[in-house]
Amino acid sequence: MENRLCAWWFARYGARNEARGNAQLRTELLAGAAGRVLEVGVGTGLNLAHYPATVEQLIAAEPEPTMRQNAAEAAARAPVPVRIVAAFADALPVGDGSQDAVVVSGLLCSVPDPAAALADSRARQNT
Numbered sequence: 323m324e325n326r327l328c329a330w331w332f333a334r335y336g337a338r339n340e341a342r343g344n345a346q347l348r349t350e351l352l353a354g355a356a357g358r359v360l361e362v363g364v365g366t367g368l369n370l371a372h373y374p375a376t377v378e379q380l381i382a383a384e385p386e387p388t389m390r391q392n393a394a395e396a397a398a399r400a401p402v403p404v405r406i407v408a409a410f411a412d413a414l415p416v417g418d419g420s421q422d423a424v425v426v427s428g429l430l431c432s433v434p435d436p437a438a439a440l441a442d443s444r445a446r447q448n449t
């Protein structure tokens with residue numbers, strides 16, 4: 323999957339919404355995250371700065387190469403250890419029940435079958 327235009331648009335204009343309330347929403351979304359966490363469709367990595375120190379290991383999946391490169395740059399500045407991986411929501415590279423939490427934000431409008439993507443993500447959680 324390659325979509326450079328989308329990646330360019332997201333990097334250039336998507337970040338503007340952070341100052342308009344998105345950053346606060348990301349902090350609230352991630353406040354309870356802890357332990358081993360998987361984020362699906364991490365995009366350019368706008369969530370990464372908002373993970374709390376209670377997260378021990380974050381695996382961040384993103385199928386689009388330019389977005390993934392941007393996420394890798396954000397990961398280098400993140401407050402928690404991040405491993406960026408190339409993966410789609412229906413082929414996540416972690417075992418069932420292996421994660422303490424799975425995070426999605428802004429993803430479900432992009433996937434062909436949102437219910438299946440959620441079910442796949444849910445299966446990766448251990449609770």
Ligand SMILES: C[S@@+](CC[C@H](N)C(=O)[O-])C[C@H]1O[C@@H](n2cnc3c(N)ncnc32)[C@H](O)[C@@H]1O
Binds near residue numbers: 432
């Ligand atoms: C609107 S962006 C949201 C990015 C990020 N989660 C955020 O909150 O800023 C949607 C992301 O989902 C990714 N995506 C699209 N289809 C996907 C799929 N089938 N599996 C995983 N990620 C996908 C896109 O490449 C894009 O990075």
